[in-house]
Amino acid sequence: MARRTKAGPRPFIQARLDRCRAAMADAKINAYLITGRMDHFYVTGFTGEDSAVLITKRDVHIITDRRFETSSKSEVGWAKRHFRKGLLPEEVGNVCKKLRLKTLHIQPGVVTVADQQEFRKRVRPTRLANAPDVFGQLRRIKDWEELKVTREAIRVAEEAFKTTRRSIRVGQTERQIAARLEYEMQKRGASGCAFPSIVAEGPNAALPHAVPGPRKVKKNSVILIDWGATYNFYRSDLTRMVFVGTIPPKIRKIYNVVLEAQQKAIAAVKPGERMCDVDGVARRHIKKCGYGKYFGHGLGHGLGLDVHEPPRLSWMSDEKLTAGMVVTVEPGIYLPGIGGVRIEDDIVVTARGCQVLTTLSKEIEQAVL
Numbered sequence: 001m002a003r004r005t006k007a008g009p010r011p012f013i014q015a016r017l018d019r020c021r022a023a024m025a026d027a028k029i030n031a032y033l034i035t036g037r038m039d040h041f042y043v044t045g046f047t048g049e050d051s052a053v054l055i056t057k058r059d060v061h062i063i064t065d066r067r068f069e070t071s072s073k074s075e076v077g078w079a080k081r082h083f084r085k086g087l088l089p090e091e092v093g094n095v096c097k098k099l100r101l102k103t104l105h106i107q108p109g110v111v112t113v114a115d116q117q118e119f120r121k122r123v124r125p126t127r128l129a130n131a132p133d134v135f136g137q138l139r140r141i142k143d144w145e146e147l148k149v150t151r152e153a154i155r156v157a158e159e160a161f162k163t164t165r166r167s168i169r170v171g172q173t174e175r176q177i178a179a180r181l182e183y184e185m186q187k188r189g190a191s192g193c194a195f196p197s198i199v200a201e202g203p204n205a206a207l208p209h210a211v212p213g214p215r216k217v218k219k220n221s222v223i224l225i226d227w228g229a230t231y232n233f234y235r236s237d238l239t240r241m242v243f244v245g246t247i248p249p250k251i252r253k254i255y256n257v258v259l260e261a262q263q264k265a266i267a268a269v270k271p272g273e274r275m276c277d278v279d280g281v282a283r284r285h286i287k288k289c290g291y292g293k294y295f296g297h298g299l300g301h302g303l304g305l306d307v308h309e310p311p312r313l314s315w316m317s318d319e320k321l322t323a324g325m326v327v328t329v330e331p332g333i334y335l336p337g338i339g340g341v342r343i344e345d346d347i348v349v350t351a352r353g354c355q356v357l358t359t360l361s362k363e364i365e366q367a368v369l
Helices: 011-026 037-044 066-076 088-099 113-123 134-138 144-167 174-187 202-206 249-268 275-288
Strands: 031-034 052-056 060-064 080-083 103-106 127-130 198-201 221-227 229-231 238-244 300-302 309-313 326-329 332-335 339-342 345-349 354-356
Touching: 011 037, 011 052, 011 134, 031 037, 031 088, 037 052, 037 134, 052 088, 060 066, 060 088, 066 080, 080 088, 088 113, 103 113, 113 127, 144 174, 144 221, 144 229, 144 238, 144 326, 144 345, 174 198, 174 221, 198 202, 202 221, 202 332, 202 339, 221 339, 238 339, 249 275, 249 326, 249 332, 249 339, 249 345, 275 309, 309 326
Parallel strands: 031 103, 060 080, 103 127
Antiparallel strands: 031 052, 052 060, 198 221, 221 238, 300 309, 300 326, 326 345, 332 339, 345 354
């Protein structure tokens, strides 16, 4: 059963649909089934899970179930809505038959092999084909609406951090600090954290993806905090250091090296620069200072509806930066058994350079409680 209202999509959604259809035309795709939840949210604004969006040259079809009848009407009432009674592939097959589609393109990186087999069986005589990574390209460049929401995700994360930082006391565990941080983000409007928050004390800070545990804050503790908020599905991602008392000399030294490396890398971010070259600016500085082997991950990553999405700001990518990309810049030095330092900001590439979206201080003395 399909329902449709006359009101059209919001202008920024229409612009995304236009870009999607242009990409479809370039790839000779007449019917495109989108099953990645963040992808169909991006192109329509529909938030329901266990659903799909089918885009043709003229229409948009939302294939979902009755759980989302009310929300789909308010979010995508302008589209044709189909409410399935059985499994998703079955209703997709019904829609294909009604539209008499010869070929249906799917997202091969999103649909499992088992689901592909089920879709192939259900859509016959429509032929199933793999589409290129349309959304991997479209979502690289953020529009004004995405930047607005991303700024809100950053604001929420920063305000939550300031409050949590003031509450840190000797005797608290990493897990308690992480829980307080996530509570403060939700209190300010986040739907949740952008990823499991990292709070790493002492030697644990040498683990880039440490999991908060029972380790307690001590006098003169070094704490690495990596966190972000999810706001209207968009993510923020920041890392700052907190020092509870005196800063150990070794940590002070590597903090200054990491900060200088980050500042140099941010200054290198501009349209046309290769990802690997920007990564190399930070990596060469860290290596020059004698810590090259202690920086083992890429400089940064794309940020948006997913906390890690294209592009990759890494030595392994020769892709060029483009205005509108949002990336993290997060060099780090990790000394096993001692601790580590990482400093991370969210950056948008502009027409002539870049803008740092995050605002929290990185001055080392400001990080001392």
